Amino acid sequence: MPETKILYNPGHTACGGCGQAIAARLVIEAAGENTIIVNNTGCLEVFTTKYPESAWGVPFIHSLFENAGAVASGVESALKFLGKKEGTNVIAQAGDGGTADIGLQALSGMWERGHDILSVCYDNEAYMNTGIQRSGLTPFDSNTTTSPTGKESFGNPKMKKPVPEIARAHGIPYVATASVAFVRDLQNKVKKAISIKGPKYIQIHVPCPLGWRHEGAQTVTVARAAIETGLYPIFEYVNGELAGVQKIKPKPVEEYLKLQGRFKHLLKAPEQIKKIQEIADNNIKKYGLKLEA
Amino acid sequence: MFGPLVAKPKSSRKNKTGSWRIDVKPKFLQKNCIACNMCVMICPENCISGKEKNTYKNDPDYCKGCGLCAFICPKKDIEMIPEGEK
Numbered sequence: 001m002p003e004t005k006i007l008y009n010p011g012h013t014a015c016g017g018c019g020q021a022i023a024a025r026l027v028i029e030a031a032g033e034n035t036i037i038v039n040n041t042g043c044l045e046v047f048t049t050k051y052p053e054s055a056w057g058v059p060f061i062h063s064l065f066e067n068a069g070a071v072a073s074g075v076e077s078a079l080k081f082l083g084k085k086e087g088t089n090v091i092a093q094a095g096d097g098g099t100a101d102i103g104l105q106a107l108s109g110m111w112e113r114g115h116d117i118l119s120v121c122y123d124n125e126a127y128m129n130t131g132i133q134r135s136g137l138t139p140f141d142s143n144t145t146t147s148p149t150g151k152e153s154f155g156n157p158k159m160k161k162p163v164p165e166i167a168r169a170h171g172i173p174y175v176a177t178a179s180v181a182f183v184r185d186l187q188n189k190v191k192k193a194i195s196i197k198g199p200k201y202i203q204i205h206v207p208c209p210l211g212w213r214h215e216g217a218q219t220v221t222v223a224r225a226a227i228e229t230g231l232y233p234i235f236e237y238v239n240g241e242l243a244g245v246q247k248i249k250p251k252p253v254e255e256y257l258k259l260q261g262r263f264k265h266l267l268k269a270p271e272q273i274k275k276i277q278e279i280a281d282n283n284i285k286k287y288g289l290k291l292e293a
Numbered sequence: 294m295f296g297p298l299v300a301k302p303k304s305s306r307k308n309k310t311g312s313w314r315i316d317v318k319p320k321f322l323q324k325n326c327i328a329c330n331m332c333v334m335i336c337p338e339n340c341i342s343g344k345e346k347n348t349y350k351n352d353p354d355y356c357k358g359c360g361l362c363a364f365i366c367p368k369k370d371i372e373m374i375p376e377g378e379k
Binding site: 006008009010011012013014015016017018019021022025026048049050051052053054055056057058060180183184215216217218219220221 | 301336364
């Protein structure tokens with residue numbers, strides 16, 4: 001790629017091995033240069049646009065933590081009014097906090113009004129930018145600074161919020177999950193999504209070496225283990241129908257948990273591991289993930 | 294600071310994040326490369342380039358030494374070596 005066409009430039013300040021940095025680049029490269037990005041506040045916004053610098057080679061707007069959905073709706077409507085929407089993609093992207101908690105009302109409005117926008121959620125499963133506080137997408141029993149482990153607590157007591165299901169309930173034409181462990185699948189899903197008119201939602205599982213407490217070189221190993229154990233089902237819904245899932249030969253959930261410092265406390269608590277295994281088993285049953293021999 | 298703040302596109306290039314590397318750096322052996330492009334796809338910095346077989350290399354000005362390229366390489370053609378070695 002010639003330098004003028006580089007859409008996501010080096011020199012950003014993400015940690016070494018950052019999953020979100022990989023995913024953000026894959027998304028923008030799949031979407032192409034005719035794209036306008038609207039970003040919620042979050043790690044991604046902070047490490048790519050540390051004022052007065054920007055890593056982006058495409059138009060990029062950041063307004064507030066909660067309103068990427070609303071700003072993107074405005075951008076899309078303005079493009080339509082000017083007659084320039086054809087061939088221009090609008091992406092509203094956010095971390096998991098900006099999608100599932102703080103930005104949900106603006107996103108929900110955007111989905112409901114039917115704007116032609118792709119919303120991308122980079123799911124690193126906590127508020128990593130401000131120091132690992134739990135969010136609506138933090139998994140069960142994860143150790144964060146606002147759900148610490150101790151004598152009485154095994155970490156986050158709540159289940160992960162089913163945001164893809166919430167998106168699907170809006171009746172939008174395309175909902176998918178993806179992971180940085182399968183980069184080509186991720187890019188294909190982005191390309192497929194932008195070829196569809198109307199609101200789209202993609203949730204990407206992105207390991208965070210800092211918050212999940214693993215080595216930077218293990219990012220792909222961890223992301224892959226989440227899928228292979230059934231804890232992060234990879235699926236896509238087209239027009240509300242399940243159109244495809246990534247089949248797996250299910251592994252025990254310990255294979256995923258033991259890789260990360262945030263689940264370290266569970267290795268001495270088999271009854272908690274049993275509960276997490278149940279979550280994985282439910283996913284496998286619900287989406288039919290098991291590979292039939 | 295009030296009002297919109299505007300930054301020039303691609304201006305992050307002046308941050309030479311290569312200085313963040315502490316102990317290891319990737320070495321592209323350029324022997325068994327099959328040009329599968331996986332190292333380019335997985336690099337969080339977008340600092341690996343190459344087109345033909347055995348031409349892939351990283352930009353040490355930006356490489357943070359995370360080691361994902363060495364992990365993902367199907368031919369084990371990338372090695373992590375201690376900083377300072379050739």
